[in-house]
Amino acid sequence: MAVRTRFREEVESKVKEALSDMGCDVRFDIEVPSTWVADLAVPCFTLAKVLRQAPQAIAADLCKRIVCDGAVNSVEDVNGYLNFHIDQDVLVRETLKDIVSAGPDYGKHPAKGVKVNVEHTSINPTGPIHVGRARNPIIGDTLSRCLRRCGYDVETEYYVNDVGKQVVLLTWGVRNIPASEVDPSDRDKNDHRLVPYYRKANSIMEEDEAVREEISSMLQRFENGDQEVIAKVREVAEMMLEGLRETLDTIDVRLDRYTWESQYIADGSARKVVDSLKESSYCGDSDGAYHLELKDFGIHGKNTRFTFTRGDGTTLYTTRDLAYHLDKFDRADRAVDVLGEDQKLGSQQLTAALQILGSDKKPEAMFYSFVALPEGKMSTRRGTVVYLDDLIEEAVERAYEEVRSRREDLSEEEMRRIAVITGVGAVRYNIVRVQPEKKMVFRWEDALNFDGNSGPFLQYSHARACSILRKAGDFERTVDEGLLTDDYERRLVSVLSMFPEVIRDCGENKRIHMLPSYGHELASAFNQFYAAVPVLNSGDRRDSRLTLVDCARMVLKETLYTLGIIAPEEM
RNA sequence: GGGCGCGUGGCCUAGCCAGGAUAUGGCGGCAGCCUCCUAAGCUGCAAGUCAAGGGUUCGAAUCCCUUCGCGCUCGCCA
Numbered sequence: 001m002a003v004r005t006r007f008r009e010e011v012e013s014k015v016k017e018a019l020s021d022m023g024c025d026v027r028f029d030i031e032v033p034s035t036w037v038a039d040l041a042v043p044c045f046t047l048a049k050v051l052r053q054a055p056q057a058i059a060a061d062l063c064k065r066i067v068c069d070g071a072v073n074s075v076e077d078v079n080g081y082l083n084f085h086i087d088q089d090v091l092v093r094e095t096l097k098d099i100v101s102a103g104p105d106y107g108k109h110p111a112k113g114v115k116v117n118v119e120h121t122s123i124n125p126t127g128p129i130h131v132g133r134a135r136n137p138i139i140g141d142t143l144s145r146c147l148r149r150c151g152y153d154v155e156t157e158y159y160v161n162d163v164g165k166q167v168v169l170l171t172w173g174v175r176n177i178p179a180s181e182v183d184p185s186d187r188d189k190n191d192h193r194l195v196p197y198y199r200k201a202n203s204i205m206e207e208d209e210a211v212r213e214e215i216s217s218m219l220q221r222f223e224n225g226d227q228e229v230i231a232k233v234r235e236v237a238e239m240m241l242e243g244l245r246e247t248l249d250t251i252d253v254r255l256d257r258y259t260w261e262s263q264y265i266a267d268g269s270a271r272k273v274v275d276s277l278k279e280s281s282y283c284g285d286s287d288g289a290y291h292l293e294l295k296d297f298g299i300h301g302k303n304t305r306f307t308f309t310r311g312d313g314t315t316l317y318t319t320r321d322l323a324y325h326l327d328k329f330d331r332a333d334r335a336v337d338v339l340g341e342d343q344k345l346g347s348q349q350l351t352a353a354l355q356i357l358g359s360d361k362k363p364e365a366m367f368y369s370f371v372a373l374p375e376g377k378m379s380t381r382r383g384t385v386v387y388l389d390d391l392i393e394e395a396v397e398r399a400y401e402e403v404r405s406r407r408e409d410l411s412e413e414e415m416r417r418i419a420v421i422t423g424v425g426a427v428r429y430n431i432v433r434v435q436p437e438k439k440m441v442f443r444w445e446d447a448l449n450f451d452g453n454s455g456p457f458l459q460y461s462h463a464r465a466c467s468i469l470r471k472a473g474d475f476e477r478t479v480d481e482g483l484l485t486d487d488y489e490r491r492l493v494s495v496l497s498m499f500p501e502v503i504r505d506c507g508e509n510k511r512i513h514m515l516p517s518y519g520h521e522l523a524s525a526f527n528q529f530y531a532a533v534p535v536l537n538s539g540d541r542r543d544s545r546l547t548l549v550d551c552a553r554m555v556l557k558e559t560l561y562t563l564g565i566i567a568p569e570e571m
Numbered sequence: 572g573g574g575c576g577c578g579u580g581g582c583c584u585a586g587c588c589a590g591g592a593u594a595u596g597g598c599g600g601c602a603g604c605c606u607c608c609u610a611a612g613c614u615g616c617a618a619g620u621c622a623a624g625g626g627u628u629c630g631a632a633u634c635c636c637u638u639c640g641c642g643c644u645c646g647c648c649a
Contacts, residue, residue, distance in 0.1 A: 035594095041592085164648070303644080341642075345575080346644090438576095439576090445582095452596085453597040457597095457611070534607070571611075
């Protein structure tokens with residue numbers, strides 16, 4: 001058992017015992033104090049009523065009855081609190097032993113045998129990814145990594161929306177407009193190259209009635225399940241997706257599976273959903289278009305009507321999404337959807353409809369706010385847009401300038417490699433450090449921050465640890481708490497010991513923004529130790545300190561890995 | 572207008588779900604630190620009506636109500 005867990009359990013049983021000693025058996029809270037006054041505290045204010053004594057008196061009384069042993073080093077009563085201190089020797093010994101024996105698996109929870117599907121990104125294949133939506137792949141990928149570390153069997157999935165007017169129009173454009181008639185693209189990459197065709201197709205359609213009809217007939221055939229049209233559109237969507245995948249690849253986001261929306265038209269499962277919903281008592285229709293009335297499902301206002309077929313009987317996006325979710329539920333125990341905040345109502349309606357379909361599972365949605373520019377919302381049409389490709393390129397370029405200015409000993413190739421790792425690290429870290437539901441304003445100065453609370457700050461600590469170990473050569477790994485007595489050493493160990501709990505919180509509660517926060521705390525503790533405590537020239541403490549450095553290095557590396565960021569050995 | 576979300580020093584942000592002790596860090600500012608393991612670092616200082624008001628409570632950034640500001644949403648679009 002992890003030391004901190006053991007410490008908490010011991011505190012709990014000691015307080016419980018002391019209370020029953022006093023003849024009462026009440027619930028009490030154990031909290032982590034906001035300041036460094038204690039490792040754990042029990043406020044006695046709630047006990048005051050039951051015991052009819054002042055909280056201060058209760059705390060003092062309890063304090064006297066508690067015998068400190070095991071992981072509990074001491075307890076004192078302060079202003080109605082019982083303040084517990086963890087035994088530093090136990091903390092150091094147990095934590096470092098855990099890390100040394102578990103290695104890279106430290107903080108990895110045992111396999112749960114639960115399969116979780118995480119759907120993320122799912123950006124429409126009609127243009128390059130812009131930073132307004134860049135939170136999606138980064139949040140989704142980080143969450144997946146946290147869940148895996150929590151012991152879940154995770155499959156990540158991109159739902160490709162290859163159905164609808166947008167993609168059909170794009171397909172028409174790509175197949176009918178000669179290359180000579182479109183503007184050159186700003187980047188030689190499929191997603192960027194296809195955009196001019198989309199723009200051109202749009203303007204042609206607006207002027208040409210015949211084209212408009214052609215497109216609408218294509219759409220009609222598509223939605224009726226015409227395999228030939230579906231295949232054509234799919235082909236173009238594949239091309240676009242190839243570009244998007246390249247972008248995702250540069251930020252180390254790789255999905256296990258791509259599922260095409262058209263599949264649910266082609267295999268008839270969307271049709272089955274329609275038939276099944278029509279049987280429901282919540283179903284109604286107007287002019288042949290069917291809908292569900294959802295006011296009994298916690299949906300308020302005038303959003304209670306959920307339409308699932310058009311008047312001509314064809315299915316809608318939401319209908320296909322129902323078929324898709326039923327499919328996911330067949331394949332996994334849980335389904336997580338990482339969605340933009342504009343999907344909130346839709347997701348709520350989807351959940352209600354799934355319930356009506358008799359599904360016993362519910363999708364777990366995770367919403368994020370769109371990233372905006374200082375001057376407002378990003379808009380491709382107004383040209384106020386920053387592509388993720390541009391952001392990455394700029395970040396890598398800036399990182400390159402950084403390495404070059406401080407490491408003239410490295411080869412060009414090594415500097416380039418480090419620049420990519422730190423530039424991408426800065427971008428990913430900057431996006432995931434903020435709570436997803438908080439709105440974010442994109443500023444180059446924040447996105448390209450390499451100091452303080454940033455990805456490179458963590459990477460730098462890791463590189464420093466590697467550097468010490470490299471210079472140390474062979475050493476004996478020893479855990480001797482008697483040789484690690486410095487405040488900086490103990491503070492570092494204390495942070496290391498929190499890792500398993502942090503991972504649990506990130507995965508189980510989907511609070512992934514706590515991971516960068518933890519990483520910063522860890523890197524900061526390491527840097528303080530680094531500045532204050534010599535390692536290589538520390539006589540008989542050398543091996544112990546090197547062991548500590550190696551443990552820190554490992555946890556730093558695993559923290560970065562779980563954030564989807566590479567830990568460079570030098571920078 | 573209805574629904575949902577957000578509002579914490581000049582700027583960004585943690586804590587809010589499970590109320591508790593002097594509100595977490597960072598950026599920027601100011602003052603220091605490279606004869607020592609990478610200064611993308613370390614140390615110190617200044618800077619806060621936790622949007623506003625009310626309520627619950629021994630105790631509220633945290634829970635409840637009202638107001639204001641911002642975002643999203645309210646399609647037989649995807």
